[in-house]
Amino acid sequence: MKLGKKAFLFDLNGTMINDMEYHLDAWYHMLNNDLGAGLSREVVKSHMYGKNDELLVRVFGEGHFTAAQMAEISREKELRYQEVYKPHLELISGLKAFMDKAVNQGVLMAIGSAAIPFNIDFVLDNLQLRHYFKTIVSADDVVLSKPHPETYLKAAAILEVAPEDCVVFEDAPKGVEAAWNAGMDSVVLTTMHTQEEFAQYPNAVAFVSDYTNPVLNNLF
Template identity: 60%
Template sequence: MHDLNFKPKAFLFDLNGTMIDDMEYHTQAWYAVMNEDLDANLDYETVKKEMYGKNHEVLERVFGKDKFSDEEVKKLSIDKEKRYQEGYLPHLALIDGLANFLKRARNENIKMAIGSAAIPFNIDFVVDGLKIRDYLSAIVSADDVEISKPNPETFLKAAAALQVHPKDCLVFEDAPKGVESALLAGMKCVVLTTTHTMPEFEDYSNILTFISDYNDPKLNTLF
């Protein structure tokens, strides 16, 4: 782990589990789709382990390639996202401290973007529901990349959209695959412990620190 003496020119945020604490609702939605609709008979922890990447990638990992047609994947994906949004909407909120963190970053002229494996349907649900679009200069979604995390394409495209060199970007992530994506992109990372425990990240050398929310005083050194 590195000292927090890094002065980034841009903040790149993963969305789910990083700006909002919602991963439980994604898992619940997938659990319902896989077991109630698809009779997969999977336990909750097994479903939780597959919660990364694009929706079609999740389905391929669990059920195998070519199990579903493109139309079936699209329908299952939308059904899952509707379940997620219905379950999470009453709890929709930024992680503690993030509202002030976004304001401070903007005042300090630090550029900001979202780099997420979520589809635009879900990103818009969060960004517009929480009225944070004005803070963001770019959004890279699942629809904007060929290969999702841990491939570095998501964060590299976000950096390019901000016109900031990767080494000057700081990624905020909650998942090991996201941290790996940042590492492959040549970017340092701050990890939110909303979804995974610290030992799960022990293989990654690009982590500056771990935080539970954005009120952590360690973040003051970034400005």
């Protein structure tokens, strides 16, 4: 692992908060019970990357829903997720101390997430985290979502930090692929995927279950 990174770029869901099973539940019921997709839980999980409308296109095909219908489905899914997850909303263990250390060490921080602002605000405002981040890149801020590198390259550009001086915190293979495409190392949170699922990504420099792992000290 390279030392002395200048910026930490965080995915949000599954990386800062351990909520991906709640998203999976919400999508599973929405796709099957509301929209009649007839998908197994594992197949739904395999589609959970990128923007919500991209997920709907992957499942149902181009043109099945209008943009307005997809926006409505997306918001309803997120409302259901938030209602169930809110009583459990908390940072992954050790993250607050890790971010405080980053602030003290002068490391810049940003969020690069495929989530819509409605969900990002839900986390940042309920946990009072907004002050940690110099910028937030959401689904609404990019044309191409992960695994395309746009999300992380845009965050790095706003921070005025070279890609090689950033490390990305991710929980999903497609997110680590986005970091690789951006020329960035990645630390993987094994909240929903196993280490073996990242074997093809040479930029995955560490695997941790939470932010108390001492290997993270090497980033400073």
